[in-house]
Amino acid sequence: MASKLFGKADVIIDLSDENFTLDSFKLPFQVSHPEKDTPAGWKKEFFDNNPKPLSPKLARKLYLNGAEAYVTSYSAINVYAKNPYEFFLKYGLHLRKKTKRELSNADIGTYTHTSLETSINNFNEGNDLAITLKNVLSASDSSNHDSKHNEEILQLLVSSDKNKWIQQRLNDIFKEYLYNMQQWQSDQSELTTKNLGAELGFGDSDSYENDALVLSLDDEHNTDIHLSGMIDRYDLVEINDQNFVNVVDYKTEKSTDKVRNLDIKMDNGLELQLAIYAWALQELKQDIEAKAGVSDLKTGALTYSGVNNKSTDTPLYKGIISNELDDALANISDREAHGYSKKENEFIQDDIEAVVSNAKDQIKKIFTEVLDGNISMTPFQIGSETGLKYNDYAEIMNFSEELGNYYNVIEGDDSNG
Numbered sequence: 001m002a003s004k005l006f007g008k009a010d011v012i013i014d015l016s017d018e019n020f021t022l023d024s025f026k027l028p029f030q031v032s033h034p035e036k037d038t039p040a041g042w043k044k045e046f047f048d049n050n051p052k053p054l055s056p057k058l059a060r061k062l063y064l065n066g067a068e069a070y071v072t073s074y075s076a077i078n079v080y081a082k083n084p085y086e087f088f089l090k091y092g093l094h095l096r097k098k099t100k101r102e103l104s105n106a107d108i109g110t111y112t113h114t115s116l117e118t119s120i121n122n123f124n125e126g127n128d129l130a131i132t133l134k135n136v137l138s139a140s141d142s143s144n145h146d147s148k149h150n151e152e153i154l155q156l157l158v159s160s161d162k163n164k165w166i167q168q169r170l171n172d173i174f175k176e177y178l179y180n181m182q183q184w185q186s187d188q189s190e191l192t193t194k195n196l197g198a199e200l201g202f203g204d205s206d207s208y209e210n211d212a213l214v215l216s217l218d219d220e221h222n223t224d225i226h227l228s229g230m231i232d233r234y235d236l237v238e239i240n241d242q243n244f245v246n247v248v249d250y251k252t253e254k255s256t257d258k259v260r261n262l263d264i265k266m267d268n269g270l271e272l273q274l275a276i277y278a279w280a281l282q283e284l285k286q287d288i289e290a291k292a293g294v295s296d297l298k299t300g301a302l303t304y305s306g307v308n309n310k311s312t313d314t315p316l317y318k319g320i321i322s323n324e325l326d327d328a329l330a331n332i333s334d335r336e337a338h339g340y341s342k343k344e345n346e347f348i349q350d351d352i353e354a355v356v357s358n359a360k361d362q363i364k365k366i367f368t369e370v371l372d373g374n375i376s377m378t379p380f381q382i383g384s385e386t387g388l389k390y391n392d393y394a395e396i397m398n399f400s401e402e403l404g405n406y407y408n409v410i411e412g413d414d415s416n417g
Helices: 042-046 056-063 074-082 084-092 105-124 129-138 147-157 161-186 255-259 262-266 273-283 285-292 323-331 352-372
Strands: 005-008 011-014 069-073 192-202 213-216 224-239 242-251 298-306 318-322 347-350 380-382
Touching: 056 084, 056 352, 069 074, 074 084, 074 273, 074 352, 084 352, 105 147, 105 161, 105 192, 105 224, 105 242, 147 161, 161 192, 192 273, 192 285, 213 273, 213 352, 224 273, 224 323, 224 352, 242 273, 242 285, 242 323, 255 298, 255 318, 262 347, 262 352, 273 285, 273 298, 273 318, 273 352, 298 323, 318 323, 318 352, 323 347, 347 352
Parallel strands: 069 224, 242 298, 318 347
Antiparallel strands: 005 011, 192 224, 213 224, 224 242, 298 318
C-alpha cells in the first residue's frame, strides 16, 4: 500500500512514507486455515482472533502524529488498563459509536455535576440551603462544563413526560444529597470542614491555566506524557491543629463498586483517578493553601461520593485516606456524622506519596506499551468483573475464549458487598 490517510476531523495521520499492508492493522477473524474441516475445535483452527502488535514506528504515527508529547487523561489510561485493544480502537483509530440524541447516563451525570458545582459556589457565597436550591435548580449554564451541552440536556429533560419525571427524580436526589452535605459540615465540635471550591482543573485546557501533570518516558521512547483533568470538589478539613485538603468525586452510579478491590486495581494500572488527583493536589498545593488561608496543608482523603438513591450510605465518602488523617479521625466519636464511611473495606489507608509513586509507575508502563505497539485483546478479569463491561466495540472485537482469546486474570474479592 503506497499511501494511506487515516483521519477523523482534525486528526490526520500521514502514512505516505511507509510501506504498510492490511496486516499492519490486524483485525479479528482473519482466516488462517480455510481448507480445514475439523469438527472438534474448528473455531480455533479456522480463525485467529488475536490482534498482531503494531510496529513501534506505526504506533508513534497513530498516537503522536509528529508531536513530542502525548496529551491524555485518566479516562484514556483506564481504557488501556481495562483492555489494550479497546484503547487502540478508540484512541488509535478514533472509532466512535454513532450517537443518538436522547437522554443518556452521561447526560444525567453532567446535569448532576453542574447542579453540585453551582451549589458549592452558592454555599461559598454565603447562601443558605433554601436559596442555594432555588439558584441551582434554575441554573443552566453557570458551570465550567460546556454550557451549550448543558442547554441541550435541559431541553431533553423537558422533551417528554418520561424525561420530566427523570428530572424530578434527579432534583429530589440532589436535594437529599445537598441536605446530607450540609449536615456533615454543620457539626463543628470535633472537626471543621469547609468547601474550598468546585471544578478544580489541571492540565491543557482553555478553561483553566494550571500546568499539566507531566511524566517523561525513558530515552528509548523519548516522549512526555501530559495529563489533564477536573476535580469535582475540594474541601478544607481542620482537626487537631492540622489542615487537610480532601477531594470529592461525584458518582451517579453505585459508589461502593468503585472502591471494591481498589488497591489491587491500582497496582495493575486500573482506577487511578483518585491517585492522579492526589498528584494534582501536590502540584497545586501553593494555590490551594493561598485560597484556604493556611499553611502546611496535607492531603487527607481522596473520595468517591454517590449522588443517587441506591442506598442510605451511598453518599458517604469512600476511597483513599492518608495515614495522617486516619490517625486524626481516630478519636472522632462518629465518622459517619461527618460523611466518612466507617466500613473498613471502603477506605484504603495508605501513604499518599506511595499512592502517587505507584500511579506514575503504572502510567509510564502503560504508555511504554502503547508506543511499543501493544494492542492485545486481553481485558482484565477480577472475579465476575471484566474489562468488557460498558464496551462500545464488542461487535468489532468478537471476544471469545472459543476463538483463543483470554482474560488478564487478576486475583481479588468477588463479593458484591
